Amino acid sequence: MKKALEILKSHEKFHITLGLERIEKILKILGNPQNSYKVIHVAGTNGKGSTCKIINQILIEAGYKTGLYTSPHIFEYEERITVNNEKISNYIFDKLINEVDELAKKNNIELSEFELLTAVGFYYFYIKQVDYAVIETGLGGLYDATNVIKKPDSTVITSIDFDHTERLGNTIEEIASQKAGIIKANTHVAVSSDNKGFEKIKEKTEELKAKLIEIPDVTVEFNNGRNIARINKKEYEFNLLGAHQAQNLALALGALKHLKIKQEIIKKALKNVSWPYRLEYDPENNILIDSSHNPSGIQSLRNFLDENFKDIKKTFFFGCLKNKDYKNMLKILKHKEDKLYFIEFDYPNALKFEESDKEFEAEKYNFNSLNEIKNMEGLKVICGSIYMLGNILKQN
Numbered sequence: 001m002k003k004a005l006e007i008l009k010s011h012e013k014f015h016i017t018l019g020l021e022r023i024e025k026i027l028k029i030l031g032n033p034q035n036s037y038k039v040i041h042v043a044g045t046n047g048k049g050s051t052c053k054i055i056n057q058i059l060i061e062a063g064y065k066t067g068l069y070t071s072p073h074i075f076e077y078e079e080r081i082t083v084n085n086e087k088i089s090n091y092i093f094d095k096l097i098n099e100v101d102e103l104a105k106k107n108n109i110e111l112s113e114f115e116l117l118t119a120v121g122f123y124y125f126y127i128k129q130v131d132y133a134v135i136e137t138g139l140g141g142l143y144d145a146t147n148v149i150k151k152p153d154s155t156v157i158t159s160i161d162f163d164h165t166e167r168l169g170n171t172i173e174e175i176a177s178q179k180a181g182i183i184k185a186n187t188h189v190a191v192s193s194d195n196k197g198f199e200k201i202k203e204k205t206e207e208l209k210a211k212l213i214e215i216p217d218v219t220v221e222f223n224n225g226r227n228i229a230r231i232n233k234k235e236y237e238f239n240l241l242g243a244h245q246a247q248n249l250a251l252a253l254g255a256l257k258h259l260k261i262k263q264e265i266i267k268k269a270l271k272n273v274s275w276p277y278r279l280e281y282d283p284e285n286n287i288l289i290d291s292s293h294n295p296s297g298i299q300s301l302r303n304f305l306d307e308n309f310k311d312i313k314k315t316f317f318f319g320c321l322k323n324k325d326y327k328n329m330l331k332i333l334k335h336k337e338d339k340l341y342f343i344e345f346d347y348p349n350a351l352k353f354e355e356s357d358k359e360f361e362a363e364k365y366n367f368n369s370l371n372e373i374k375n376m377e378g379l380k381v382i383c384g385s386i387y388m389l390g391n392i393l394k395q396n
Contacts, residue, residue, distance in 0.1 A: 044158025142181025313378030
């Protein structure tokens, strides 16, 4: 049996042909496992993973056996597929990757890496007989490999902004149309009224006679390393930091509203939610790690810093992929008094220091471990591509 990593590396990654034909064929051969459990489907530009993680934890606490499928991973592919927070074992992952890959080849189906992973995720949840699967889209929505779900229990559209414009379109309306492609008839659709793509999402919801669940305004307070969110006059304490995470929490609660889960269960679940490298703060060493990888995500990070670390010196360690709008990201991120280090990392399509714009007065930094920056003055912020974080922090 081949190792899953060997097989996955042989599949196309960055030049994907969007569409559902291939994934539909392989899932049909597998018996359409995605139809055997209830699904909550989540799309958006930012906040998808966090919203999925919140929903997942609440469902588990409420007694549902719950599968979670997210991307990308930080350290290993197995992180993307979990049941009740337990990731798929290396052996089972290898076994299922081999099985699905062999079936695809036998039937002349050329799967992309993400399609192969998605098929394995759906199949694993069927094998484990989950009650619910919380599914994060990979890219867009309409033609995303996860969009084979015929009737999700709930659909969530998180904040929409510019990202992957080469595939999803150059306007918010075009991008919103792609994200709204996961909406199905007669289902619940949770979306915030201040979402930039709200009108397009509302239009799609009305067209399909789905039930629109508008998310109310939320307020949030950062207190002793925790968020206190106020939603509909109720207070929720949880670990994920930032005003945008309170918005994600509101979306998660909207998606689960019809299940009428008790407040005490929700509050207990929120105290157990964790999502590595999403505004993850270490107060002892004054280090903040965040996987912001597009302008709107970087803006959320900058807002959090301005609100909670306004008068503290900041040193940024930043790295990203070539196809990201890094110039705009750095214009948002770096103020005149801040120090900026650029990190190169070993990953296909990673931006090299010599390819970066020198107007940002960055210095190249060879990152070895967190220990080497702990004694630096002020707040140390490591941010950018999640692939970069996984690459440089794997030894920590």
